[in-house]
Amino acid sequence: MNNKCLSFWLLLILFGSTLHVSAQDAPAREITNITGDLYRVTDNAHRAVFLVTSAGIILVDPISVDFATWLKGELAESYDVPVRYVLYSHHHDDHASGGAVFADTAILVGHENMNPNLALVADDPVFKDVRAPDITFADRFSVTLGGKTVEMIHSPPSHSDDSSIIHFLDERTIFGVDWVNTGRAPFENMRGGPVSLLIAANRHLQSTIDYDIAALGHGPVGNKADVDDSIRYLEVMQAEVMAGIEAGLSLEEMQATILMEEFSHYINIDVWREQNIQGTYQGLMGE
Numbered sequence: 001m002n003n004k005c006l007s008f009w010l011l012l013i014l015f016g017s018t019l020h021v022s023a024q025d026a027p028a029r030e031i032t033n034i035t036g037d038l039y040r041v042t043d044n045a046h047r048a049v050f051l052v053t054s055a056g057i058i059l060v061d062p063i064s065v066d067f068a069t070w071l072k073g074e075l076a077e078s079y080d081v082p083v084r085y086v087l088y089s090h091h092h093d094d095h096a097s098g099g100a101v102f103a104d105t106a107i108l109v110g111h112e113n114m115n116p117n118l119a120l121v122a123d124d125p126v127f128k129d130v131r132a133p134d135i136t137f138a139d140r141f142s143v144t145l146g147g148k149t150v151e152m153i154h155s156p157p158s159h160s161d162d163s164s165i166i167h168f169l170d171e172r173t174i175f176g177v178d179w180v181n182t183g184r185a186p187f188e189n190m191r192g193g194p195v196s197l198l199i200a201a202n203r204h205l206q207s208t209i210d211y212d213i214a215a216l217g218h219g220p221v222g223n224k225a226d227v228d229d230s231i232r233y234l235e236v237m238q239a240e241v242m243a244g245i246e247a248g249l250s251l252e253e254m255q256a257t258i259l260m261e262e263f264s265h266y267i268n269i270d271v272w273r274e275q276n277i278q279g280t281y282q283g284l285m286g287e
């Protein structure tokens with residue numbers, strides 16, 4: 001192939017792939033009402049929530065600079081009050097990036113472990129857009145704005161040690177991310193240590209917070225019974241993997257036989273079941 005011919009093909013590949021990327025990567029974004037003045041915003045697989053009050057908007061999770069910039073524009077078109085608070089569910093970049101977009105009007109709030117966690121990843125470019133919180137708290141933080149109260153409550157460590165549940169009191173709704181699910185398999189290998197920690201964090205939520213709606217960081221909107229069902233998923237998996245270990249099965253044998261069929265309707269169970277088993281196995285083996 002001569003040079004001219006090569007550049008033609010290179011151009012075709014470059015042009016073709018650019019077209020392909022722009023068509024495929026347009027994010028699926030949508031704002032839907034949860035209840036009252038509480039809204040859920042979808043950004044592909046990720047979700048944020050915001051509460052509108054007469055004195056301003058309370059947003060949970062800015063997700064990314066691009067998403068936050070888009071959302072800021074949408075909110076400015078629909079409401080004559082700015083975002084006054086950005087609450088962080090936890091420090092992970094795919095939920096907490098973009099907070100600076102709202103920093104001109106908003107106070108950023110997160111659990112106190114966010115700061116040491118962000119210091120550990122200060123050199124990681126993936127976290128470059130995660131702005132540290134202006135205010136941190138240890139156990140509980142209450143925001144009252146325009147007559148509405150939202151509580152952030154630190155969750156027992158599991159997926160991260162700086163996770164909070166956000167409780168919209170009047171709306172009887174909770175928002176939590178990655179360690180709590182409804183109608184969806186947990187993500188990949190459920191990073192964050194033994195599955196028993198995930199079960200404990202979820203049980204703590206169920207026993208301490210009175211709510212009806214679970215509008216979480218991924219997946220469909222559910223209710224308190226759906227969270228119970230996802231706890232059962234974790235418990236069944238833990239029991240089956242423990243039995244497998246006791247029977248001397250290898251991880252691969254467990255992945256081939258622990259099918260979790262009663263949860264086959266869960267989103268992404270076909271994608272993540274084997275990794276869920278791997279994470280459960282590694283946690284039980286102390287790996």
Ligand SMILES: [Zn+2]
Pocket residue numbers: 090092159177178
């Ligand atoms: Zn996370």
Ligand SMILES: [Zn+2]
Pocket residue numbers: 094095177178217218
């Ligand atoms: Zn997530």
